Amino acid sequence: MSDQTETLEPNVxxxxxxxxxxxxxxxxxxxxALRLRIDAGDAEAVSELMAPLHAADTGDxxxxxxxxxxxxxVRLLGDQFDFEALTEVDESVRNEIFEHLPNAEIxxxxxxxxxDDAVALLEDIEPVDRDDILSKLPAFERLSLRRSLDYxxxxxxxxxxxxxxxIPPFWTVGQTIDYLRGEKDLPxxxxxxxxxxxxxxxxxxxxLDKLLRAQRKVQIEEIMNADxxxxxxxxxxxEAARVFERYDLVEVAxxxxxxxxxxxxxxxxxxxxxxEEATEDMQLLAGVGDEDLSDGVRDAVRSRSTWLVVSLxxxxxxSLVIGLFDATIEQMVALAVLMPMVxxxxxxxxxxxxxxxxxxxxxxxxxxxxxxxxxxxxxxxxLCNGAIFALLIxxxxxxxxxxxxxxxxxxxxxxxxxxxxxxxxxxxxxxxDRFKIDxxxxxxxFVTMITDVVGFFSFLGLAGLxxxxx
Amino acid sequence: MSDQTETLEPNVxxxxxxxxxxxxxxxxxxxxALRLRIDAGDAEAVSELMAPLHAADTGDxxxxxxxxxxxxxVRLLGDQFDFEALTEVDESVRNEIFEHLPNAEIxxxxxxxxxDDAVALLEDIEPVDRDDILSKLPAFERLSLRRSLDYxxxxxxxxxxxxxxxIPPFWTVGQTIDYLRGEKDLPxxxxxxxxxxxxxxxxxxxxLDKLLRAQRKVQIEEIMNADxxxxxxxxxxxEAARVFERYDLVEVAxxxxxxxxxxxxxxxxxxxxxxEEATEDMQLLAGVGDEDLSDGVRDAVRSRSTWLVVSLxxxxxxSLVIGLFDATIEQMVALAVLMPMVxxxxxxxxxxxxxxxxxxxxxxxxxxxxxxxxxxxxxxxxLCNGAIFALLIxxxxxxxxxxxxxxxxxxxxxxxxxxxxxxxxxxxxxxxDRFKIDxxxxxxxFVTMITDVVGFFSFLGLAGLxxxxx
Numbered sequence: 001m002s003d004q005t006e007t008l009e010p011n012v013x014x015x016x017x018x019x020x021x022x023x024x025x026x027x028x029x030x031x032x033a034l035r036l037r038i039d040a041g042d043a044e045a046v047s048e049l050m051a052p053l054h055a056a057d058t059g060d061x062x063x064x065x066x067x068x069x070x071x072x073x074v075r076l077l078g079d080q081f082d083f084e085a086l087t088e089v090d091e092s093v094r095n096e097i098f099e100h101l102p103n104a105e106i107x108x109x110x111x112x113x114x115x116d117d118a119v120a121l122l123e124d125i126e127p128v129d130r131d132d133i134l135s136k137l138p139a140f141e142r143l144s145l146r147r148s149l150d151y152x153x154x155x156x157x158x159x160x161x162x163x164x165x166x167i168p169p170f171w172t173v174g175q176t177i178d179y180l181r182g183e184k185d186l187p188x189x190x191x192x193x194x195x196x197x198x199x200x201x202x203x204x205x206x207x208l209d210k211l212l213r214a215q216r217k218v219q220i221e222e223i224m225n226a227d228x229x230x231x232x233x234x235x236x237x238x239e240a241a242r243v244f245e246r247y248d249l250v251e252v253a254x255x256x257x258x259x260x261x262x263x264x265x266x267x268x269x270x271x272x273x274x275x276e277e278a279t280e281d282m283q284l285l286a287g288v289g290d291e292d293l294s295d296g297v298r299d300a301v302r303s304r305s306t307w308l309v310v311s312l313x314x315x316x317x318x319s320l321v322i323g324l325f326d327a328t329i330e331q332m333v334a335l336a337v338l339m340p341m342v343x344x345x346x347x348x349x350x351x352x353x354x355x356x357x358x359x360x361x362x363x364x365x366x367x368x369x370x371x372x373x374x375x376x377x378x379x380x381x382x383l384c385n386g387a388i389f390a391l392l393i394x395x396x397x398x399x400x401x402x403x404x405x406x407x408x409x410x411x412x413x414x415x416x417x418x419x420x421x422x423x424x425x426x427x428x429x430x431x432x433d434r435f436k437i438d439x440x441x442x443x444x445x446f447v448t449m450i451t452d453v454v455g456f457f458s459f460l461g462l463a464g465l466x467x468x469x470x
Numbered sequence: 471m472s473d474q475t476e477t478l479e480p481n482v483x484x485x486x487x488x489x490x491x492x493x494x495x496x497x498x499x500x501x502x503a504l505r506l507r508i509d510a511g512d513a514e515a516v517s518e519l520m521a522p523l524h525a526a527d528t529g530d531x532x533x534x535x536x537x538x539x540x541x542x543x544v545r546l547l548g549d550q551f552d553f554e555a556l557t558e559v560d561e562s563v564r565n566e567i568f569e570h571l572p573n574a575e576i577x578x579x580x581x582x583x584x585x586d587d588a589v590a591l592l593e594d595i596e597p598v599d600r601d602d603i604l605s606k607l608p609a610f611e612r613l614s615l616r617r618s619l620d621y622x623x624x625x626x627x628x629x630x631x632x633x634x635x636x637i638p639p640f641w642t643v644g645q646t647i648d649y650l651r652g653e654k655d656l657p658x659x660x661x662x663x664x665x666x667x668x669x670x671x672x673x674x675x676x677x678l679d680k681l682l683r684a685q686r687k688v689q690i691e692e693i694m695n696a697d698x699x700x701x702x703x704x705x706x707x708x709e710a711a712r713v714f715e716r717y718d719l720v721e722v723a724x725x726x727x728x729x730x731x732x733x734x735x736x737x738x739x740x741x742x743x744x745x746e747e748a749t750e751d752m753q754l755l756a757g758v759g760d761e762d763l764s765d766g767v768r769d770a771v772r773s774r775s776t777w778l779v780v781s782l783x784x785x786x787x788x789s790l791v792i793g794l795f796d797a798t799i800e801q802m803v804a805l806a807v808l809m810p811m812v813x814x815x816x817x818x819x820x821x822x823x824x825x826x827x828x829x830x831x832x833x834x835x836x837x838x839x840x841x842x843x844x845x846x847x848x849x850x851x852x853l854c855n856g857a858i859f860a861l862l863i864x865x866x867x868x869x870x871x872x873x874x875x876x877x878x879x880x881x882x883x884x885x886x887x888x889x890x891x892x893x894x895x896x897x898x899x900x901x902x903d904r905f906k907i908d909x910x911x912x913x914x915x916f917v918t919m920i921t922d923v924v925g926f927f928s929f930l931g932l933a934g935l936x937x938x939x940x
Contacts, residue, residue, distance in 0.1 A: 024712065025837035056716045064839050180682045190679050191661055191720065208678035209660050212650045242494065245745070246526045248738035250661065250720055267737050268718035271744060275715070278748030279829055282755070286825035287818065293830050293840060297850045304822050305855055311818045312859060315811040316866075322810070326803040333796040336806035340792065340813065340922070341785040348757065348781045352774050355756035359749055360763050367495035369534050370763060380767045385775055389782060396786075452810070 018057055026057075031064050038069050043076045050077060059088025062097070063294065071100040083109035087117045090294040091124055103129055107136035114187070115141075115162040116269060119148045123158060147262070156240040157233035159273070160254040160263030163187045166194045167220060169203050174216030176206075191251045191266075195224045200260045202228050202253050230255045233262055240265055241273040242364060281362050284440035285355065287311070307445075314449035318343070321453050325460035328467065334401050335463055338410055341393060342459045346417035346451030349385055353378045353425025354447045358439045361429060375426055382422025386415035409466055413459035420454040421447070488527055496527075501534050508539050513546045520547060529558025532567070533764065541570040553579035557587045560762040561594055562769075573599055577606035584657070585611075585632040586739060589618045593628060617732070626710040627703030629743070630724040630733030633657045636664045637690060639673050644686030646676075661721045661736075665694045670730045672698050672723050700725045703732055710735055711743045712834060751832050754910035755825065757781070777915075784919035788813070791923050795930035798937065804871050805933050808880055811863060812929045816887035816921030819855055823848045823895025824917045828909045831899055845896055852892025856885035879936055883929035890924040891917070 019027040037045040050058065050073075062070050062085060074081050074097055083106075086094050098106060106125075110118045110133065122130050122145065130149075134142050144162045151157025165186060167176055176193065180186065193206040204224035214223050230253050231240045243252060244267055254263040280290060287307030291300060322329075322339070329336050357374065360366050366374065394411030398404050428446045429439035489497040507515040520528065520543075532540050532555060544551050544567055553576075556564050568576060576595075580588045580603065592600050592615065600619075604612050614632045621627025635656060637646055646663065650656065663676040674694035684693050700723050701710045713722060714737060724733040750760060757777030761770060792799075792809070799805050827844065830836050836844065864881030868874045898916045899909035 024709075024716075024834050028838055031839070054717060056718070060716075064837055066839075177682055180679075181685065186683070189677070207659070208682060209650075212647055212678060212682065213656070215651065239494075245741055246494075246530075247524060248526070248741075250737060267720060267741070271715055271718075271737070271741060274741060274744055275748065275833075278745065278752070279833075282748070282752045282829060283825060285752070286755075286821050288822045288825055291826060293826070293835055293844065297847050297854065300847060300851045301854045301858075304819070304851065305858060307822070308815065308818060308855060308859060312811070312815060312862065315814045318814075319807050319811050322807045326807060329806050330800070330803050333800050333806075336799050336803075336809075337789050337792045337796060339806075340810060340926075341782070341789050343810065344785045344788075344918075344922070345778065345782060348778060349774070351756050352758050352777070355753060355758055356761060356763070359752060363745075363749075364494050365763055367534055368498055369501070369536075374763065377767050377770060381770045381774065384767065384771045385778060388771075388775055389778060392782065448814075452814070456810075 018053065018061065026060055026064055031061065034061065034073075035065065035069060038065075038072050038076060041072075041076065043078070046073065046076045047080050051080070055082050055084035056088050058082065058085035062086075062089050063093055067096055070097055074101065079108065081109065083113055083121065084117055087113075087120050090292040092292050092294045092296075092299075094121070095124065098125060098129075103132045104136055107133045111137055111141060115144055115148060115263075116159055116266075118145055119158055123149060123153065151233055154237045155233065156231045156235045156237055156254050156265055157263070159237050159240070159269045160233065160265050161187070162263045164194060164261075164264045165190055166196045166200065166261060167206070169195050169197070169219070169221035169224065171220050172216065173211060173214045173218045173220065173223070176211065176220060177216070192264075194253060194261055194264070195220055196261055202230060202255060202259070202261045204228060205253070228253065230259075231265060232257075237270075237273045238277050241270045241277070244270045245274070277362070281358065281440040284438065285358060285444050287444065310445050311448075314445055314452065317449060318452035318456050321456045322460065325456075325464055328460055328464040331467065332406075332463070334403070334406060335460060338397060338406075339456055339459050342410060342413045342417055343452045343455035345389060345393075345414065346421045346455045347448045349382065349418050350421035350425040350447040350451045351444065353381070353422050354429055354443050357426050357429040358443055361433050361439055371430075378422040378426045379419070382419045383415075386418030389418065390414040405466060406463070409462045410459060413455065413462055416458040417451060417455045421451050424450040488523065488531065496530055496534055501531065504531065504543075505535065505539060508535075508542050508546060511542075511546065513548070516543065516546045517550050521550070525552050525554035526558050528552065528555035532556075532559050533563055537566055540567055544571065549578065551579065553583055553591065554587055557583075557590050560764040562762050562764045562766075564591070565594065568595060568599075573602045574606055577603045581607055581611060585614055585618060585733075586629055586736075588615055589628055593619060593623065621703050624707050625703065626701045626705045626707055626724050626735055627733070629707050629710070629739045630703065630735050631657070632733045634664055634731075634734045635660055636666045636670065636731060637676070639665050639667070639689070639691035639694065641690050642686060643681060643684045643688045643690065643693070646681065646690060647686070662734075664723060664731055664734070665690055666731055672700060672725060672729070672731045674698060675723070698723065700729075701735060702727075707740075707743045708747050711740045711747070714740045715744070747832070751828065751910040754908065755828060755914050757914065780915050781918075784915055784922065787919060788922035788926050791926045792930065795926075795934055798930055798934040801937060802876075802933070804873070804876060805930060808867060808876075809926055809929050812880060812883045812887055813922045813925035815859060815863075815884065816891045816925045817918045819852065819888050820891035820895040820917040820921045821914065823851070823892050824899055824913050827896050827899040828913055831903050831909055841900075848892040848896045849889070852889045853885075856888030859888065860884040875936060876933075879932045880929060883925065883932055886928040887921060887925045891921050894920040 018030045021027055034046065034049050037049065065073065070093065086097065110121055122133065125133065134145060148157055148160065148162060191208060193211065194202060195204040195206055196202055204221065204226040205228060206220060206224045210223055229243065229247055229249065231243055233254050233256050243249065250267045252265050253261055254265055256262045283289060283291060287304065289303040291303050360374065390411035393414055394407040397410050398407030424447050429443045432439040432442055488500045491497055504516065504519050507519065523531065535543060540563065556567065580591055592603065595603065604615060618627055618630065618632060661678060663681065664672060665674040665676055666672055674691065674696040675698060676690060676694045680693055699713065699717055699719065701713055703724050703726050713719065720737045722735050723731055724735055726732045753759060753761060757774065759773040761773050830844065860881035863884055864877040867880050868877030894917050899913045902909040902912055
């Protein structure tokens with residue numbers, strides 16, 4: 001097993017704790033062993049097991065345990081428990097743990113964190129508790145955390161790390177290195193040093209590799225990187241993430257309205273943002289909202305039933321459409337047998353177009369050029385697929401029901417619906433986006449509604465017309 | 471406008487070239503101006519416009535132009551054109567440009583790139599051309615690129631950067647810094663230095679910030695970070711990306727089978743991997759495959775029609791099921807009017823469960839604990855939603871058709887189908903995953919197939935039974 005683990009997982013030299021299986025899941029036996037010690041309340045044995053773990057591993061362990069065991073574990077570890085692990089677990093798991101911890105305890109844990117992690121934990125806590133926790137923190141931490149929390153949710157200001165290294169441009173490389181060697185109170189990790197004027201306005205960035213390679217006497221402003229890329233603290237975190245992606249950044253400066261340097265964003269936070277964003281779109285399209293894997297039945301039912309109610313309404317609409325033609329259907333039951341095909345084919349084609357459009361919008365890929373290209377392409381694709389499948393389904397129907405007219409009718413309906421699908425699939429997301437509604441939320445409903453209605457109406461309508469005429 | 475730009479986009483101090491609108495799209499007027507100079511074949515004016523651009527911006531410009539203009543631009547820029555820009559554009563755009571460039575030209579451009587970027591360009595080129603291009607490269611580059619290309623597609627070995635800094639453990643901080651200052655041939659950017667033994671086996675990592683803060687006389691092995699996290703070169707890039715995410719890394723060492731350090735992965739490549747992965751899943755679920763926004767109509771039709779053929783087959787299946795009951799429908803057309811509701815509600819519920827499951831699988835979130843939790847939750851959710859919507863639709867039907875039995879029948883069918891949806895939605899992806907088939911590819915088809923068949927069968931079947939009995 002350990003061989004397999006090594007080929008599929010990174011080998012962390014610290015004796016691979018906790019052991020993980022091929023998929024990178026923590027070994028159930030290890031969890032079981034931990035579980036036993038937790039139930040036995042053996043604090044010593046538990047902290048012995050947990051001690052070597054990276055915060056991320058601790059997070060995975062918490063998620064692998066059930067509710068009581070989690071709280072018990074945190075309690076047993078006491079101040080040995082690193083709150084950073086809580087930034088790695090689902091919100092629901094976190095809240096559940098916080099519910100069972102006294103605010104003083106939470107304050108102690110939060111105080112030990114980097115400002116960005118601290119904010120990540122505090123922002124989901126009830127305002128009342130949050131203020132109580134903040135009040136228990138040292139003044140300086142409290143102020144910088146409050147400032148971050150004042151920025152809108154999901155903004156760069158919320159994600160930023162507020163301790164960073166800023167130096168004046170007239171320092172030499174030597175001075176800077178001596179400062180770094182001498183100064184005790186620096187961030188644990190940093191990739192860049194920021195060059196600012198007296199008013200903390202950003203002048204440039206000093207990557208560590210350039211600093212290391214420069215001679216001691218050289219002045220910082222001569223070698224600093226003056227093409228500064230800044231992010232505004234109020235800017236949305238997804239915008240910020242795109243900046244990281246576009247310019248392949250590892251760290252970026254965050255400035256306030258008056259352009260003063262207030263913090264830095266690091267890539268690891270952005271990676272989470274990118275992941276969340278993509279998952280979110282995917283789930284919204286399917287009507288699962290921001291559901292977590294760890295959400296309970298009640299939450300899941302609530303979040304999903306709302307969407308199902310909407311689709312019930314659209315389904316009723318198409319059933320009403322069918323109702324208009326019950327006489328025609330009575331004449332020829334074959335129509336009832338065939339109609340779902342027209343509708344579902346259109347639905348699938350529409351979903352394809354919609355997905356492409358929604359994703360392109362989410363990734364801000366659609367400038368006016370590409371937009372025009374996309375629209376015309378989708379029309380054409382609809383037409384082509386319409387023709388292809390009209391022929392297919394038309395012939396099959398003809399043979400199956402020995403009825404060429406029926407084949408012709410369903411073929412025509414198919415073409416109509418495929419074009420409708422292409423049109424709806426691209427126009428609906430675009431329209432929603434125009435009206436500042438997240439296309440991922442509502443597009444699917446509208447698109448399938450249209451393809452169903454058009455599908456049933458065109459097929460049954462054409463059939464009725466046909467048999468009425470001849 | 472520029473104000474708006476500043477609040478929504480990072481202000482790159484180099485005069486914001488090219489200007490971008492609020493969504494971060496390059497200003498159409500700017501593109502137009504460029505376009506005119508390209509058409510005029512005014513090489514000087516063009517390179518003047520393009521000179522200040524970051525490679526990423528150049529990539530966006532290329533994508534904003536149409537096919538001929540792209541090639542013309544590259545031609546006009548000549549050796550001023552930075553091939554790194556080609557790593558920022560869709561594969562289709564890239565190939566189109568390569569088709570019009572002589573291999574010697576491509577070789578020149580590739581030689582100037584970091585190894586990971588060079589591989590990214592070369593891996594999509596036809597083997598014949600690729601070998602020709604490689605043969606035109608300096609021996610050292612050629613060998614290291616070949617080695618990377620020998621690793622499987624989408625492996626860490628393909629993504630890795632092969633120039634990195636490795637030092638022996640017995641060096642002092644001073645020696646190391648002097649080496650960095652003296653040595654000319656170093657990577658343009660680096661975040662870590664790697665500590666290796668004589669056999670290039672990785673002993674530890676030396677983050678630059680720690681190096682800067684240490685005293686010159688200190689020995690590297692005293693301060694290096696010995697908890698090495700390695701990735702195997704043969705490992706899948708998505709596995710590697712998850713390692714970055716789990717441990718919040720910026721750079722990770724890549725080792726070969728004999729554990730020798732052969733390269734490094736940097737976070738910026740992983741960010742792209744994470745994005746691709748998420749987009750891929752989303753598109754596969756919708757049956758759009760690995761389609762690019764820039765794909766032409768033919769490609770789009772081809773990639774999508776395959777999926778539509780599959781859904782045509784499943785649609786035919788449900789139409790066959792309906793066919794079984796044409797007699798029943800003839801007795802009561804209301805059934806034809808109502809049956810799509812049962813099917814589509816089940817389809818939507820199934821899609822919800824499926825999406826959650828597929829995403830969880832893709833992100834390797836499902837250890838045995840969570841798996842059990844998920845399955846039982848989805849069953850329950852299906853039951854609850856089934857009950858809720860059975861009641862809703864049952865009562866509505868009763869009132870609409872003044873027929874309580876019909877309401878009862880559709881209600882029962884709804885419960886059955888919702889439970890089927892929950893079961894299929896979770897079991898189908900899991901089964902596919904068991905058989906090493908990407909659940910994102912096939913799940914949707916099977917799930918809707920099942921919800922359609924079960925929906926129509928249960929509703930029409932129950933109805934037939936009911937009216938047969940009474």
